[in-house]
Amino acid sequence: xxxxxxxxxxxxVRFAGDSGDGIQLAGDRFAAATALVGNDLATLPDFPAxxxxxAGTLAGVSAFQxxxxxxxxxxxxxxPNVLVAMNPAALKANLTELERGGIVIxxxxxxxxxxxxxxxxxxxxxxxxxxxxxxxxxxPMTSMTVRATEGIxxxxxxxxxRSKNLFALGLVSWMYSRPTDATIRWIEQKFAAKPQIMEANxxxxxxxxxxxxxAELLQVHYEVKAAPAEPGTYRGINGTTAAALGLIAASxxxxxxxxxxxxxxxxxxxxxxxxxxxxxxxxxxxxxxxxIAAANMALGASFGGHLGxxxxxxxxxxxxxxxxxxxxxxxxxxxxxxxQRAGPSTGMPTKTEAADLLMAIHGRHGESxxxxxxxxxxAQCFEAVLExxxxxxxxxxxxxxxxxxxxxxxxxxxxxxxxxxxxxxxPGFATGxxxxxxxxxxxxxxxxxxxxxxxxxxxxxHVIGGLEKEDGTGHISYEPGNHALMTRLRAKKIAGIATEIxxxxxxxxxxxxxxxxxxxxxxxxxxxxxxxxxxxxEKVDSAHLHHxxxxxxxxxxxxxxxxxxxxxxxNTGQLVNIIRGEFLVDALSYxxxxxxxxxxxxxxxxxxxxx
Amino acid sequence: MSETNGSNGGAxxxxxxxxxxxxxxxxxxxxxxxxxxxxxxxxxxxxxxxPPERIVFVAGIGCAGRFAYYMNTYGVHGIHGRAPxxxxxxxxxxxxxxxxxxxxxxxxxxxxxNHLIHALRRNVPIKILLFNNQIYGLTKGQxxxxxxxxxxTKSTPFxxxxxxxxxxxxxxxxxxxxxxxxxxxxxxxxxxVLRAAADHQxxxxxEIYQNCNVFNDGAFEAVRGKGRDANQxxxxxxxxxxFGVDSExxxxxxxxxxxxxxxxxxxxxxxxxVHDAHDPNPSQAFSLAHLSERPNGPTxxxxxxxxxxxxxxxxxxRELESAREGVGTEDLDALLRSGDTxxxx
Ligand code: SF4
Numbered sequence: 001x002x003x004x005x006x007x008x009x010x011x012x013v014r015f016a017g018d019s020g021d022g023i024q025l026a027g028d029r030f031a032a033a034t035a036l037v038g039n040d041l042a043t044l045p046d047f048p049a050x051x052x053x054x055a056g057t058l059a060g061v062s063a064f065q066x067x068x069x070x071x072x073x074x075x076x077x078x079x080p081n082v083l084v085a086m087n088p089a090a091l092k093a094n095l096t097e098l099e100r101g102g103i104v105i106x107x108x109x110x111x112x113x114x115x116x117x118x119x120x121x122x123x124x125x126x127x128x129x130x131x132x133x134x135x136x137x138x139x140p141m142t143s144m145t146v147r148a149t150e151g152i153x154x155x156x157x158x159x160x161x162r163s164k165n166l167f168a169l170g171l172v173s174w175m176y177s178r179p180t181d182a183t184i185r186w187i188e189q190k191f192a193a194k195p196q197i198m199e200a201n202x203x204x205x206x207x208x209x210x211x212x213x214x215a216e217l218l219q220v221h222y223e224v225k226a227a228p229a230e231p232g233t234y235r236g237i238n239g240t241t242a243a244a245l246g247l248i249a250a251s252x253x254x255x256x257x258x259x260x261x262x263x264x265x266x267x268x269x270x271x272x273x274x275x276x277x278x279x280x281x282x283x284x285x286x287x288x289x290x291x292i293a294a295a296n297m298a299l300g301a302s303f304g305g306h307l308g309x310x311x312x313x314x315x316x317x318x319x320x321x322x323x324x325x326x327x328x329x330x331x332x333x334x335x336x337x338x339x340q341r342a343g344p345s346t347g348m349p350t351k352t353e354a355a356d357l358l359m360a361i362h363g364r365h366g367e368s369x370x371x372x373x374x375x376x377x378x379a380q381c382f383e384a385v386l387e388x389x390x391x392x393x394x395x396x397x398x399x400x401x402x403x404x405x406x407x408x409x410x411x412x413x414x415x416x417x418x419x420x421x422x423x424x425x426x427p428g429f430a431t432g433x434x435x436x437x438x439x440x441x442x443x444x445x446x447x448x449x450x451x452x453x454x455x456x457x458x459x460x461x462h463v464i465g466g467l468e469k470e471d472g473t474g475h476i477s478y479e480p481g482n483h484a485l486m487t488r489l490r491a492k493k494i495a496g497i498a499t500e501i502x503x504x505x506x507x508x509x510x511x512x513x514x515x516x517x518x519x520x521x522x523x524x525x526x527x528x529x530x531x532x533x534x535x536x537x538e539k540v541d542s543a544h545l546h547h548x549x550x551x552x553x554x555x556x557x558x559x560x561x562x563x564x565x566x567x568x569x570x571n572t573g574q575l576v577n578i579i580r581g582e583f584l585v586d587a588l589s590y591x592x593x594x595x596x597x598x599x600x601x602x603x604x605x606x607x608x609x610x611x
Numbered sequence: 612m613s614e615t616n617g618s619n620g621g622a623x624x625x626x627x628x629x630x631x632x633x634x635x636x637x638x639x640x641x642x643x644x645x646x647x648x649x650x651x652x653x654x655x656x657x658x659x660x661x662p663p664e665r666i667v668f669v670a671g672i673g674c675a676g677r678f679a680y681y682m683n684t685y686g687v688h689g690i691h692g693r694a695p696x697x698x699x700x701x702x703x704x705x706x707x708x709x710x711x712x713x714x715x716x717x718x719x720x721x722x723x724x725n726h727l728i729h730a731l732r733r734n735v736p737i738k739i740l741l742f743n744n745q746i747y748g749l750t751k752g753q754x755x756x757x758x759x760x761x762x763x764t765k766s767t768p769f770x771x772x773x774x775x776x777x778x779x780x781x782x783x784x785x786x787x788x789x790x791x792x793x794x795x796x797x798x799x800x801x802x803x804v805l806r807a808a809a810d811h812q813x814x815x816x817x818e819i820y821q822n823c824n825v826f827n828d829g830a831f832e833a834v835r836g837k838g839r840d841a842n843q844x845x846x847x848x849x850x851x852x853x854f855g856v857d858s859e860x861x862x863x864x865x866x867x868x869x870x871x872x873x874x875x876x877x878x879x880x881x882x883x884x885v886h887d888a889h890d891p892n893p894s895q896a897f898s899l900a901h902l903s904e905r906p907n908g909p910t911x912x913x914x915x916x917x918x919x920x921x922x923x924x925x926x927x928x929r930e931l932e933s934a935r936e937g938v939g940t941e942d943l944d945a946l947l948r949s950g951d952t953x954x955x956x
Binding site for chain 1: 633635662663664665667668669670672679680682683684685686687688689690693696697698699700701702703704705707708725726729924927928930931932934935938939940941942943944946947948950951952953954955956
């Protein structure tokens with residue numbers, strides 16, 4: 001049967017099911033195929049903190065949203081147009097966000113009495129008219145998967161049912177005309193060691209695809225053409241992988257071996273997993289006994305001439321701060337990656353938030369300033385990490401790189417840079433005496449950075465420590481004037497970074513009186529919202545901070561030149577306090593702490609209201 | 612990089628104590644046991660056969676923490692309790708260095724207990740000198756995790772309620788491969804223990820009884836003062852365990868399996884327990900650790916245990932170092948473009 005193909009510009013699909021249903025895997029593969037088509041895309045995984053939350057309950061629902069289009073897009077989208085629901089709980093947890101008239105593809109087999117009861121449905125919503133406002137397709141995915149896998153050696157009906165996520169993937173792949181070969185290749189590779197499982201998954205995927213093509217149920221499928229993009233080689237990438245590659249790039253470009261010490265913590269563990277795979281680049285990874293040890297190991301490696309890195313999230317950051325303060329006074333390079341999550345305390349480990357900004361800047365005792373860099377999109381994590389490493393090495397300082405759960409888990413297309421175009425990082429190790437016959441570990445260069453002399457270098461033996469040091473010689477000193485001087489020298493060094501990080505760039509339209517200023521993962525939402533507002537003829541500018549400490553040197557000038565400055569943040573108002581305090585500008589604040597990113601649609605309303 | 616572990620196998624480098632001593636003025640209280648340890652370590656270091664730049668001292672917080680500043684080697688004075696972790700990172704990064712950790716009973720066993728046990732179980736190639744004075748000195752005299760129960764200090768005017776750690780037993784429980792004890796003023800014995808530690812492959816824990824003459828004077832009087840010859844039970848590998856001014860006493864194993872102290876002439880020499888520091892089973896070392904709960908009577912010193920176990924990440928480090936050789940932008944380009952890619956013309 002030849003079905004009609006309709007071309008559409010953009011669509012938002014959400015896959016939802018039990019956390020054991022393989023929803024994230026199906027979503028990831030769909031995103032990979034979508035990237036290959038050349039669509040622009042953004043994804044938003046959302047899963048429970050429990051590894052195996054009780055099956056069938058609302059608490060156990062795992063979801064994966066993808067927004068893709070034939071034009072450039074900026075966020076994973078607010079309201080989905082299509083909801084794939086594997087069971088009643090998945091339907092219930094996600095239906096309110098589905099657009100009116102949107103498509104529901106329900107795994108009919110998942111809507112058993114038992115599952116309905118667990119989700120708190122008295123009657124089956126597929127039958128009782130609850131979904132009258134939507135287009136509903138009921139597909140018996142489980143039983144069709146079981147049938148498709150019949151005859152595969154050693155596969156029980158139970159095993160087969162596990163492949164239903166791939167049936168769903170196949171079906172949605174057909175609906176949106178996604179290529180199948182990359183997915184098939186992926187299944188073949190992933191399950192190469194388990195041929196029966198591979199066969200079952202392939203059968204399920206093909207059955208889903210064929211069902212779309214042949215069943216009477218679906219009459220139309222859609223095509224989303226490639227989005228215009230700059231020439232180059234592209235790949236899909238999430239924030240975690242981008243950060244890992246950024247670290248390896250920093251290692252190659254600096255010649256410093258990469259050393260990551262981490263303690264397992266959601267959502268930063270993925271970085272440890274990812275980097276542990278890159279032996280080829282000599283990457284050392286250590287799973288430390290605790291967060292404090294991780295920071296100290298990385299610092300010890302830096303003392304030895306490696307690029308020391310530690311990664312964590314909120315609770316781990318609290319524990320590392322004393323060591324970060326030590327690194328600040330030792331003046332050794334250290335990259336600290338904070339993948340922010342919702343707090344306080346354990347908070348919501350798998351949910352996003354960006355409330356560690358003030359902690360990153362100020363969270364240590366005493367005067368211990370350090371640079372803070374924040375990533376803005378999943379792919380931009382690459383650049384941000386590289387920049388953090390560059391600053392750490394050039395200025396002999398710990399740098400905190402702020403990412404968040406959303407950036408770490410979401411993916412988007414990335415135009416891969418040429419390695420030769422990446423900044424070179426010169427460690428500039430000390431090789432000989434710098435003060436007559438002597439070596440002074442705290443004799444600074446024009447940037448205010450001290451020499452980095454590696455153990456093993458003849459004649460440069462020295463001891464550095466947490467006690468206050470005499471300017472130049474580095475000997476212990478409690479002299480009042482010296483402490484004041486050293487405090488100011490350390491601060492001046494960090495402040496001086498502003499001279500070489502470039503200016504804050506503003507996306508301008510003529511006559512705008514409002515600036516929307518952001519930092520971190522709100523980048524896409526701000527750009528998207530400003531674009532929407534402008535389409536309606538309003539005049540609004542936007543700018544995004546990647547360096548939070550020090551701020552770009554023109555920041556004050558920029559924010560003072562607008563009648564209104566609006567700062568949207570995933571916290572209760574942290575950057576806004578910095579801008580107000582630093583520049584005496586009465587900036588407006590929009591904040592969200594729901595464990596979810598800010599979406600362009602909601603920000604559009606906020607901007608419109610405040611204009 | 613050549614691997615160093617602790618020593619260079621004793622190859623002489625023609626260096627003396629002076630080459631390992633810094634010009635910084637020592638700031639411990641007059642009479643503190645730290646002075647004797649410092650002198651012994653500085654005197655011993657030339658034996659390593661390494662130039663000072665290949666040696667690193669990593670110190671924690673406490674009176675002992677100042678140690679690093681008095682050495683003409685590389686050094687880091689870290690934060691409270693974390694020296695073993697910092698040293699672990701350095702050891703993993705640099706297998707060509709000889710790395711020594713200086714810590715105290717509060718630093719290593721209280722705030723930093725976690726790092727100590729994990730460094731020991733991993734068998735990181737670092738040598739840990741634990742200056743045990745059974746008191747907090749730098750903070751002016753609070754009881755420590757090795758102070759005896761009922762210790763009256765400023766923070767425990769009615770006597771402490773805590774049961775103390777036995778550092779040797781703790782290290783053995785943490786799967787340490789090298790565990791020894793020595794006494795601050797016993798220079799020769801101390802040097803022997805340092806030598807054995809340097810030659811050991813992997814981590815070494817050396818408990819040093821260190822007198823704090825200001826806040827806990829005389830804590831080790833029995834093994835340090837006049838009675839020391841009577842009370843020091845010097846453990847020597849493969850020798851029957853004897854002690855006393857005339858070696859007239861010894862250690863035997865009773866029918867209940869417990870170690871006990873006897874007079875040799877009464878039980879006969881054959882009844883004495885023979886010390887086996889290389890026994891893979893730590894039971895006897897553990898019993899010896901508990902032979903005296905406090906150092907106020909006969910107390911074993913010397914090498915409790917020295918066994919072989921793979922050094923942490925040694926082969927991995929070699930593999931990574933050679934893998935990295937020659938890696939450049941081409942490899943990076945290939946890595947960045949790995950996985951599914953597509954091209955826009
Ligand atoms: S307080 Fe005790 S341990 Fe500290 S320096 Fe003085 S005597 Fe030595």
